[in-house]
Amino acid sequence: xxxxxxxVAVQVRDLRKSYTVHEKDPGFVGSVKSFFNRKSHEVGAVKxxxxxxxxxxxxxxxxxxxxxxxxxxxxLSGLLHPTGGTARVAGFEPRKRETPxxxxxxxxxxxxxxxxxDLPALDSFLVNQAIYEIPEAQYRATMREFTEVxxxxxxxxxxxxxxxxxxxxxxxxxxxxxxxxxVLFLDEPTIGLDVNMQxxxxxxxxxYNQRFEATVILTSHYMADVTALAxxxxxxxxxxxxxxxxxxxxxxxxxxGKTVRLQLRQPISLAELSRYGFDAKVDGLSAExxxxxxxxxxxxxxxxxxxxxxxxxxxxxxxxxxMAELFGAGKEKAVAEGxx
Amino acid sequence: MTPFLRKFRVLFSTQFALMTExxxxxxxxxxxGTLSLVMMLVWMGQAAAAPGGQIRGFSASDFAxxxxxxxxxxxxxxxxxxxxxxxxxxxxxxxxxxxxxxxxMWGHYSGxxxxxxxxxxxxxVLVGLFAWLAEARFSLDWRVYAAVxxxxxxxxxxxxxxxxxxxxxxxxxxxSTSFQEVVWLVxxxxxxLFAPLAFYPQWVQDIAVWTPFPYMLGLPASLIAGKAxxxxxxxxxxxxxxxxxVFVLVxxxxxxxxxxxxxxxxx
Numbered sequence: 001x002x003x004x005x006x007x008v009a010v011q012v013r014d015l016r017k018s019y020t021v022h023e024k025d026p027g028f029v030g031s032v033k034s035f036f037n038r039k040s041h042e043v044g045a046v047k048x049x050x051x052x053x054x055x056x057x058x059x060x061x062x063x064x065x066x067x068x069x070x071x072x073x074x075x076l077s078g079l080l081h082p083t084g085g086t087a088r089v090a091g092f093e094p095r096k097r098e099t100p101x102x103x104x105x106x107x108x109x110x111x112x113x114x115x116x117x118d119l120p121a122l123d124s125f126l127v128n129q130a131i132y133e134i135p136e137a138q139y140r141a142t143m144r145e146f147t148e149v150x151x152x153x154x155x156x157x158x159x160x161x162x163x164x165x166x167x168x169x170x171x172x173x174x175x176x177x178x179x180x181x182x183v184l185f186l187d188e189p190t191i192g193l194d195v196n197m198q199x200x201x202x203x204x205x206x207x208y209n210q211r212f213e214a215t216v217i218l219t220s221h222y223m224a225d226v227t228a229l230a231x232x233x234x235x236x237x238x239x240x241x242x243x244x245x246x247x248x249x250x251x252x253x254x255x256x257g258k259t260v261r262l263q264l265r266q267p268i269s270l271a272e273l274s275r276y277g278f279d280a281k282v283d284g285l286s287a288e289x290x291x292x293x294x295x296x297x298x299x300x301x302x303x304x305x306x307x308x309x310x311x312x313x314x315x316x317x318x319x320x321x322x323m324a325e326l327f328g329a330g331k332e333k334a335v336a337e338g339x340x
Numbered sequence: 341m342t343p344f345l346r347k348f349r350v351l352f353s354t355q356f357a358l359m360t361e362x363x364x365x366x367x368x369x370x371x372x373g374t375l376s377l378v379m380m381l382v383w384m385g386q387a388a389a390a391p392g393g394q395i396r397g398f399s400a401s402d403f404a405x406x407x408x409x410x411x412x413x414x415x416x417x418x419x420x421x422x423x424x425x426x427x428x429x430x431x432x433x434x435x436x437x438x439x440x441x442x443x444x445m446w447g448h449y450s451g452x453x454x455x456x457x458x459x460x461x462x463x464x465v466l467v468g469l470f471a472w473l474a475e476a477r478f479s480l481d482w483r484v485y486a487a488v489x490x491x492x493x494x495x496x497x498x499x500x501x502x503x504x505x506x507x508x509x510x511x512x513x514x515x516s517t518s519f520q521e522v523v524w525l526v527x528x529x530x531x532x533l534f535a536p537l538a539f540y541p542q543w544v545q546d547i548a549v550w551t552p553f554p555y556m557l558g559l560p561a562s563l564i565a566g567k568a569x570x571x572x573x574x575x576x577x578x579x580x581x582x583x584x585x586v587f588v589l590v591x592x593x594x595x596x597x598x599x600x601x602x603x604x605x606x607x
Contacts, residue, residue: 019603074435077439078438078439079435079438079439079602080602080603081599081600081602097438097599099441102439102440102441103441105439106439107435107439109435109436112432112433112435112436113436114436114437114439116354116358118358118361118362119354119357119358119361123354123357124354126350126354127350127351127354128440129350130346130347130349130350130351131347131350131440131441131442132440132441133343133347
């Protein structure tokens with residue numbers, strides 16, 4: 001594979017990963033059968049994914065559980081060796097795990113930790129300072145900055161096991177970014193956090209991206225993470241990339257049309273509202289309905305002409321609804337291609 | 341200070357802080373490893389009942405000296421890295437360590453060294469107490485202890501590397517610790533934990549001299565008990581250096597090949 005051009009931070013071509021999975025029937029008989037005749041088969045977790053990311057780009061990497069998001073991130077961070085295809089991150093082949101590569105990346109896993117459980121987080125930071133060979137002045141400056149932005153004051157000297165989930169996640173983020181990596185793989189960084197803590201993590205990632213022009217790939221089941229941070233979305237389902245584009249284009253993938261919200265001056269019946277679109281709902285003087293994407297202007301004009309409207313807004317459907325549709329499409333595509 | 345030594349120093353001081361957190365557990369763990377002391381009582385009883393109060397030149401006091409010394413040396417050779425690796429590979433907790441630009445082995449090695457330092461003063465107290473109770477006698481020649489230190493450092497490192505290699509078999513198997521338990525039995529038998537090697541049939545002794553086990557456990561214990569010479573210690577160090585080279589290569593090979601099999605489960 002030739003080196004990617006300098007304006008490409010991550011280059012992925014036909015990346016594949018399959019696993020051998022052993023099967024066993026439940027119970028004693030199943031165990032005995034498996035002992036003498038162990039059955040196994042290959043499962044494709046990632047089936048030929050390709051994309052490029054520019055330096056400083058923030059990308060939301062979405063898909064249902066088991067779609068291949070985390071497997072892809074593990075291959076891009078060098079944890080897993082691909083079964084096929086190639087990847088280059090910051091100019092390096094991840095699977096070789098060369099030191100200059102490892103110094104330029106980080107992988108934050110919301111459900112795994114690198115902090116030493118029985119010691120204060122500061123001890124883990126000192127270990128990272130030594131291992132990443134961070135100069136003392138840079139370490140102090142970064143710590144000062146992270147302490148302020150993430151609100152780490154007062155928690156750095158507490159044992160990690162005595163921290164709350166939110167406090168621990170903030171320390172995990174600080175530990176993972178202490179060496180100022182240029183490429184961030186964030187796998188569910190806000191999982192289990194309350195709304196305020198989610199927002200502070202998002203603000204921190206946004207700030208880090210802007211200050212260091214870091215490339216960020218973010219997976220999350222919280223759509224608020226994605227809409228707050230990413231302009232570009234990659235959607236993977238059943239190991240296949242089913243969408244690559246911006247948020248607005250993603251919404252256009254929906255066959256459900258656009259949502260029109262109305263604030264009325266006079267009440268209206270559900271039957272009457274349904275004449276203008278589908279999925280109509282009425283709640284007092286508030287109402288909403290869906291209209292076909294190609295007829296938004298005409299339907300809105302009719303609504304304004306026919307009804308006593310105080311306010312009217314047109315919105316894309318909720319991103320969750322679009323995702324649900326896309327995931328279904330991905331499954332059909334995978335089945336059609338004979339994989340799965 | 342070289343960059344590597346600087347990293348190792350920080351790893352060591354962090355691991356030392358961690359081990360002091362576990363000091364109570366370390367004492368309990370030490371007390372659980374008392375097979376040498378049980379064997380000491382068995383052989384002391386046999387010697388006391390034997391004609392002339394000796395078995396093959398070992399009196400009850402000699403047995404006490406030898407087995408207390410094997411307990412002391414054995415404590416310094418304790419390695420648990422195979423269990424840690426087995427867990428890390430199967431649970432995926434190896435992943436955060438793999439993301440760092442330093443071989444995870446050094447974290448484990450520094451942890452083991454730090455644990456030995458926390459363990460050492462407690463060992464001295466216990467050996468002193470047991471020696472007084474069992475009327476054991478130890479060598480007073482400082483050169484013996486310098487040789488024992490060299491053998492123990494080499495022996496510990498050799499054992500660490502083979503256990504590390506065994507632990508890495510978790511890349512291929514459901515559980516690598518079962519291999520470790522088989523190897524421990526050979527280590528204990530040929531190392532002289534159950535009886536001095538000279539008590540075994542000649543053919544067993546002929547096989548044992550080709551393994552690292554007698555030189556890492558039985559030899560330093562015999563030196564402390566006054567039953568081996570400094571010349572034998574020098575020969576033992578050479579053998580251990582040879583095995584060290586072998587296990588350095590084995591460990592690197594298993595690591596490189598195994599990483600390709602790593603599934604990074606759940607992480």
